[in-house]
Amino acid sequence: MQWFKSAVDWLCNPPILFTLIFILFFVAFLWRRVFWIWTPRAALILFGLGAAFVAFGITDPNFRLIVSKPDNVPIVGMLFLVGFFTWLSMYLGLKNDERLAKSLPPEEKLESEIKILVWPDLVYTEMLCMILWSVLLIVWSIYLKAPIEEPANPAKTPNPSKAPWYFLGLQEMLVYYDPWIAGVLLPGLIIVGLMALPYIDPNKKGNGYYTFFERKWEILTFQFGFLVLWVMMIITGTFFRGPNQNFFGPFEHWDVHKLVPLSNINLSEVIWVKLFNVGLPTNWLVRESFGILLVVAYFALIPMLLGRTLFRPFFEKMGMVRYQILIFLLLCMVSLPIKMYLRWLFNMHYVVAIPEYFFNI
Amino acid sequence: MAAPPKKSLFTQIREGQVWNSIFRHGPPDNTRNRSLAVLTNVFLHLHPVKVRKSGLRLKYTWCAGGTTFFLFLVETITGLLLMFYYRPTSEYAFSDILDLRSQVPLGIMREIHRWGAHAMVIAVWLHMLRVFMTGSYKPPREFNWNIGVLLLVLTLLLSFTGYLLPWDQLAMWAVTVGSNMARATPFLGNEGPGAALLRVGDISLVHAGDDARFALLAGRFVGSGALLRFYVLHCVGIPLVAAVLMAVHFWRVRKDGGISGPL
Numbered sequence: 001m002q003w004f005k006s007a008v009d010w011l012c013n014p015p016i017l018f019t020l021i022f023i024l025f026f027v028a029f030l031w032r033r034v035f036w037i038w039t040p041r042a043a044l045i046l047f048g049l050g051a052a053f054v055a056f057g058i059t060d061p062n063f064r065l066i067v068s069k070p071d072n073v074p075i076v077g078m079l080f081l082v083g084f085f086t087w088l089s090m091y092l093g094l095k096n097d098e099r100l101a102k103s104l105p106p107e108e109k110l111e112s113e114i115k116i117l118v119w120p121d122l123v124y125t126e127m128l129c130m131i132l133w134s135v136l137l138i139v140w141s142i143y144l145k146a147p148i149e150e151p152a153n154p155a156k157t158p159n160p161s162k163a164p165w166y167f168l169g170l171q172e173m174l175v176y177y178d179p180w181i182a183g184v185l186l187p188g189l190i191i192v193g194l195m196a197l198p199y200i201d202p203n204k205k206g207n208g209y210y211t212f213f214e215r216k217w218e219i220l221t222f223q224f225g226f227l228v229l230w231v232m233m234i235i236t237g238t239f240f241r242g243p244n245q246n247f248f249g250p251f252e253h254w255d256v257h258k259l260v261p262l263s264n265i266n267l268s269e270v271i272w273v274k275l276f277n278v279g280l281p282t283n284w285l286v287r288e289s290f291g292i293l294l295v296v297a298y299f300a301l302i303p304m305l306l307g308r309t310l311f312r313p314f315f316e317k318m319g320m321v322r323y324q325i326l327i328f329l330l331l332c333m334v335s336l337p338i339k340m341y342l343r344w345l346f347n348m349h350y351v352v353a354i355p356e357y358f359f360n361i
Numbered sequence: 362m363a364a365p366p367k368k369s370l371f372t373q374i375r376e377g378q379v380w381n382s383i384f385r386h387g388p389p390d391n392t393r394n395r396s397l398a399v400l401t402n403v404f405l406h407l408h409p410v411k412v413r414k415s416g417l418r419l420k421y422t423w424c425a426g427g428t429t430f431f432l433f434l435v436e437t438i439t440g441l442l443l444m445f446y447y448r449p450t451s452e453y454a455f456s457d458i459l460d461l462r463s464q465v466p467l468g469i470m471r472e473i474h475r476w477g478a479h480a481m482v483i484a485v486w487l488h489m490l491r492v493f494m495t496g497s498y499k500p501p502r503e504f505n506w507n508i509g510v511l512l513l514v515l516t517l518l519l520s521f522t523g524y525l526l527p528w529d530q531l532a533m534w535a536v537t538v539g540s541n542m543a544r545a546t547p548f549l550g551n552e553g554p555g556a557a558l559l560r561v562g563d564i565s566l567v568h569a570g571d572d573a574r575f576a577l578l579a580g581r582f583v584g585s586g587a588l589l590r591f592y593v594l595h596c597v598g599i600p601l602v603a604a605v606l607m608a609v610h611f612w613r614v615r616k617d618g619g620i621s622g623p624l
Contacts (some may be wrong), residue, residue: 047584062488068435071479074480074483080458081487082486085423085491089491093494105623108622108623110415111413111414111418112416112622113413116413116417117396117411118399118412119398119399120389121417122417123399123405123408125417125424129431133428133432133435136508137435137473137476137477137480141469141472141473141476142472144472144476145472146471146474147527148458148462148531149531150457150528151528151529152451152532152583153362154533157534158531158534161535161537163533163538164539165479166517167517168484172544180545180546180553181553183542183545184543185547194513195506195507197498197506198498198499198503198507201498201499204499206496206499207497207500207624208497208623210421210494210495210621215496219494226486235501260585271586276494318374340529356557357555357558358545358556358557359554359555
C-alpha cells in the first residue's frame with residue numbers, strides 16, 4: 001500500500017490539493033449532472049470511503065500520531081459532521097427545488113401552519129437532546145484524556161508551535177499574508193462580512209426553508225468561504241503543517257530537518273531587477289508604484305467592470321452602496337486564493353512591500 | 362360514616378400547600394395545563410405556548426442552537442467546579458491541573474470542560490450553517506443574525522482564553538502564536554502598519570510596552586500577568602457579555618416570530 005500513501009501525500013501538496021478542491025467544489029455545486037452526489041446513496045458511499053480512509057490511515061504510524069492527538073480528535077469528528085450537514089441541507093434543498101419546480105410549496109410549508117404545544121413536544125425533544133449530549137460528553141471524557149504537556153517554559157519553543165485548532169485557518173493564512181492582514185484585517189472582515197450578509201443579500205426568496213436554486217449564488221459564496229477557505233485551511237494547518245511550518249503529507253514523517261528551498265521574491269524585484277535590469281529605487285513610493293497600481297486597480301476597476309457586465313443584475317437590484325460593499329468583501333475573499341496561486345506559481349511574496357511601515361500586501 | 366378514601370403519598374404532596382405554591386397548575390395532561398406549564402415557568406417561558414410544527418423537525422433545525430446553549434450551561438457548571446481547585450498563578454496553575462486528574466475523585470471535570478468547549482465551537486458553526494442554508498437571516502431576523510455572529514466570536518474567544526489556563530507548553534505557545542497577531546494590529550500594534558507614523562519627534566507613541574499585544578498579555582510576553590488576565594476574561598468578562606447577548610438572541614427569536622419557517 002506504499003504506492004497509495006505516496007499518492008495521497010503527493011495529492012495533499014497545497015497547489016495540487018487546493019486546485020482539486022476548487023474544481024470539486026464548483027463541480028459539486030454547479031454541474032447538474034453530478035447532483036447525484038447529494039442523494040442518500042452517494043452520501044453513504046462517500047461516508048464509507050471517508051471512514052475507510054481514516055481506518056486505513058490509523059494503521060500508519062505517522063497518520064495515527066497526528067490524527068489521534070487528543071485536540072485533533074474533535075476535528076475529525078467535525079469533518080464528518082460538516083460533511084453530513086452540508087449534504088443534508090443540499091439534499092433537502094434540492095428536494096424542495098423539485099417541489100417548487102412543480103409549483104408546490106416547500107416541504108416545510110406543509111407543517112408551518114400547524115401549531116404544536118411546546119409541552120410536551122418541544123420540551124421532550126430538548127430533554128432528549130440534553131441527555132444524549134451529556135452521555136456523549138461523559139463517555140468521550142472517560143475514554144480520552146484532555147491533553148497536558150510539560151509545564152510552560154518560555155525558554156523552550158516547540159516546533160511547530162500552533163494556535164488552537166479553530167484558529168489554524170488564520171495561522172495558515174500567515175503563510176501567504178503579513179500578520180496584520182492574516183491576523184487582524186481578514187478576521188475582522190470575516191466578522192463584518194457575516195454581519196453585513198442580511199443587509200446586502202438582495203434575494204427575497206428562500207426565507208425559512210431549504211432550497212438551492214432559489215439562492216444558488218449566495219450558497220455558493222458562503223460555502224466557498226466556509227468549506228474551502230475556513231474548514232479546508234484548518235485541515236491544512238492542523239494535519240499538514242509540521243516543523244518550521246513546512247508542509248507534510250498525512251503519511252509523511254515530520255522531519256525537523258526537511259529543507260525547503262525558499263526563493264520568494266516581491267513584485268517590485270521582479271519588475272525593477274528582472275524586467276528593467278536596474279536596482280531597486282530608494283524611494284518606496286516609486287519602488288512600489290506598480291504593486292500599488294495593481295492593488296488599486298483590483299479594488300477599483302474590477303467592481304466597475306463587473307458592475308457593467310456580469311454583475312449588472314446585482315448592481316441594479318442592490319444600488320451603489322450595497323453593491324460596493326458586496327464586491328469589496330468578495331474581492332477580499334478571492335484575494336486569498338489569488339495570493340496562494342501567486343506564491344505557488346511564481347514564488348511571489350508581496351505585491352506591495354513597504355517594510356519601512358510594516359505595510360506589505 | 363365511612364372513612365374518607367386513603368390518598369397516596371404522591372397525591373398528598375401534589376395537593377399540599379408546598380407543591381401548589383411552586384406549581385400553579387395541575388399535571389400537564391390537558392391542553393390548558395400544558396400551556397400553563399410553559400407560561401408559568403420562568404425557564405420554560407422562553408418558549409411560546411405553541412410553535413410551528415415545521416420548526417420542531419430535527420432535520421430542519423439539527424438542534425444546533427439548543428445544543429450550543431446546552432453546552433454553554435455544561436461549560437458554566439463544570440467551569441465553576443474547576444474554579445474550586447484551580448489557582449490562576451504561574452506557580453500553581455500547572456500542578457493544579459495535574460491534581461485534577463490524580464487527586465479529585467471521578468475527576469473528569471476538566472475533560473468534560475475541554476471537550477465540551479470543542480463541541481460548542483463545532484455546534485456554533487453548524488448552527489450558523491443551518492441558519493444560513495434555510496435563509497433564516499433574512500428579514501425580519503437580520504438583527505438576530507448579527508447577535509449570533511457576535512456570539513460566535515465570543516465562543517471562539519472563550520475557547521481561546523481558556524486554552525492558556527492549564528499553563529503547559531501547548532497552552533503557552535498556542536497563546537503566544539495567537540497574541541503575536543495583536544502586535545501587527547494597524548496603528549495599535551508596534552509592528553502594525555501605521556504605527557511608525559505615530560511619533561512625536563524621536564519618541565514613538567506605539568512600542569512593545571504599550572501596544573495592543575501588551576494590553577492583552579499585561580506584559581511583553583505570555584507570563585503570569587497574561588494568565589490572570591485570561592482567567593478573568595475567561596471566567597467573568599466574556600461569559601457576562603455572552604449571557605447578555607444570549608438573552609437578547611433568545612428574546613429576539615421569540616419576537617421575530619419563533620424558530621424560522623417559510624413565510
